[in-house]
Amino acid sequence: xxxxxxxxxxxxxxxxxxxxxxxxxxxxxxxxxxxxxxxxxxxxxxxxxxxxxxxxxxxxxxxxxxxxxxxxxxxxxxxxxxxxxxxxxxxxxxxxxxxxxxxxxxxxxxxxxxxxxxxxxxxxxxxxxxxxxxxxxxxxxxxxxxxxxxxxxxxxxxxxxxxxxxxxxxxxxxxxxxxxxxxxxxxxxxxxxxxxxxxxxxxxxxxxxxxxxxxxxxxxxxxxxxxxxxxxxxxxxxxxxxxxxxxxxxxxxxxxxxxxxxxxxxxxxxxxxxxxxxxxxxxxxxxxxxxxxxxxxxxxxxxxxxxxxxxxxxxxxxxxxxxxxxxxxxxxxxxxxxxxxxxxxxxxxxxxxxxxxxxxxxxxxxxxxxxxxxxxxxxxxxxxxxxxxxxxxxxxxxxxxxxx
Numbered sequence: 001x002x003x004x005x006x007x008x009x010x011x012x013x014x015x016x017x018x019x020x021x022x023x024x025x026x027x028x029x030x031x032x033x034x035x036x037x038x039x040x041x042x043x044x045x046x047x048x049x050x051x052x053x054x055x056x057x058x059x060x061x062x063x064x065x066x067x068x069x070x071x072x073x074x075x076x077x078x079x080x081x082x083x084x085x086x087x088x089x090x091x092x093x094x095x096x097x098x099x100x101x102x103x104x105x106x107x108x109x110x111x112x113x114x115x116x117x118x119x120x121x122x123x124x125x126x127x128x129x130x131x132x133x134x135x136x137x138x139x140x141x142x143x144x145x146x147x148x149x150x151x152x153x154x155x156x157x158x159x160x161x162x163x164x165x166x167x168x169x170x171x172x173x174x175x176x177x178x179x180x181x182x183x184x185x186x187x188x189x190x191x192x193x194x195x196x197x198x199x200x201x202x203x204x205x206x207x208x209x210x211x212x213x214x215x216x217x218x219x220x221x222x223x224x225x226x227x228x229x230x231x232x233x234x235x236x237x238x239x240x241x242x243x244x245x246x247x248x249x250x251x252x253x254x255x256x257x258x259x260x261x262x263x264x265x266x267x268x269x270x271x272x273x274x275x276x277x278x279x280x281x282x283x284x285x286x287x288x289x290x291x292x293x294x295x296x297x298x299x300x301x302x303x304x305x306x307x308x309x310x311x312x313x314x315x316x317x318x319x320x321x322x323x324x325x326x327x328x329x330x331x332x333x334x335x336x337x338x339x340x341x342x343x344x345x346x347x348x349x350x351x352x353x354x355x356x357x358x359x360x361x362x363x364x365x366x367x368x369x370x371x372x373x374x375x376x377x378x379x380x381x382x383x384x385x386x387x388x389x390x391x392x393x394x395x396x397x398x399x400x401x402x403x404x
Contacts (some may be wrong), residue, residue: 006088010401018173044398066139108232109282111221120378133216147210246344253358260292279348291362310376
């Protein structure tokens with residue numbers, strides 16, 4: 001069973017939400033955030049990436065950066081741009097991106113259950129990124145970026161969500177990237193009790209995105225021994241049948257000494273050619289290679305796609321084990337300087353552009369990892385390879401903050 005609770009969120013003044021709410025802190029570089037926030041004192045990048053308000057070249061992990069974030073959060077609160085609700089509530093958060101729509105319950109989840117693996121993970125965290133979020137939470141006394149969790153759908157939860165979505169929203173805006181963001185506050189006691197009770201029946205929650213935020217919140221809780229509101233971490237919890245995962249593609253700087261003809265011949269010895277070729281693979285266990293101005297589609301042989309280990313059957317794992325290491329000599333994609341990763345939101349045209357620029361020699365277009373894959377790996381206590389999933393749309397920071 002899982003524990004999710006209502007909380008008194010710090011939220012943007014509705015008419016200012018479009019100016020305040022921003023993409024997650026780790027989606028943009030400091031330079032990109034500085035440019036995005038230019039001329040907008042309300043931008044939440046002043047809180048989530050406060051180095052943009054300090055001289056260029058400032059170490060983003062220096063103490064003055066966290067102090068500046070605290071100062072900027074307090075300013076937005078004092079100005080009334082961000083306002084805390086007087087009573088705990090659940091909230092709903094809907095995102096519409098093109099034809100895709102997803103609605104999650106905004107709540108706080110249990111740090112104790114995170115440690116007990118009732119909130120399941122599928123990624124390792126990097127110590128420096130985790131420590132950065134610990135210091136950010138401690139300096140601000142707040143969790144300003146939610147973890148993105150998922151669960152197997154529950155009809156009773158769906159009913160409450162559908163009921164509230166017929167009501168006027170508390171916040172609604174369309175961001176510059178065209179994604180629509182809408183929020184409702186669930187404040188009636190009966191609906192709140194139903195949500196809390198129904199989530200109690202959910203055996204586990206899964207982290208879709210936000211491993212560093214979750215881990216950092218749990219560490220702060222351990223330090224503070226549950227004082228204040230630190231025993232819970234900010235979450236948006238979506239039913240698994242609503243999530244959209246895009247491919248996470250690969251681009252390589254060289255062909256490891258092969259000519260393009262030699263590379264294709266080598267790949268045909270370990271993979272099965274598929275015709276006609278397409279830039280985007282049409283099904284699981286298919287990959288597409290862009291090299292020398294042309295696309296070539298292959299599939300992995302059945303002999304390597306059958307395994308009781310769900311990590312081993314992921315396309316990103318098969319690509320690494322069957323192609324990147326033996327053919328390209330890339331033993332560890334986490335550390336290799338010869339490979340980069342491109343989120344599927346940029347499309348296959350971006351892969352062609354990168355290769356045509358001369359900075360890369362070839363690109364692999366992947367079939368997206370599925371939600372079922374993520375759940376299977378998490379249930380097996382497995383760890384996915386780096387850059388296995390790209391979730392869209394991204395949750396906006398500052399839609400909801402949790403003061404601890």
